[in-house]
Amino acid sequence: MLLAVALPWSLVHADAGEALSFVEFTYDFDGECVMRDGKMMRVHNSHPSRRIKVYLHRYYAGVQQPGRTVQNLPAGAEPVALGCTRVSGRAQHWKALKARFMD
Numbered sequence: 750m751l752l753a754v755a756l757p758w759s760l761v762h763a764d765a766g767e768a769l770s771f772v773e774f775t776y777d778f779d780g781e782c783v784m785r786d787g788k789m790m791r792v793h794n795s796h797p798s799r800r801i802k803v804y805l806h807r808y809y810a811g812v813q814q815p816g817r818t819v820q821n822l823p824a825g826a827e828p829v830a831l832g833c834t835r836v837s838g839r840a841q842h843w844k845a846l847k848a849r850f851m852d
Contacts (some may be wrong), residue, residue: 784835807841
């Protein structure tokens with residue numbers, strides 16, 4: 750026998766929204782990126798103790814690129830480099846699509 754229990758949407762997805770609030774982007778002056786008139790874009794988990802899996806979309810020249818980037822971000826770890834904000838003279842950036850705690 751199969752038993753299905755329906756939980757309210759807010760209970761199922763509350764953790765995902767909370768996890769996303771701990772995903773932060775930072776920029777720094779990486780030599781390769783500065784030569785391209787840009788900065789290095791990094792993603793970071795600001796939660797003090799929980800690991801986060803984040804799904805990112807990349808945009809180049811204002812157009813969303815195919816696929817997603819997935820990063821597992823440990824708590825307290827250094828920011829992860831994503832790439833330069835300018836490539837071949839065009840803007841590039843990432844946006845967090847969704848995130849969830851891994852524990």
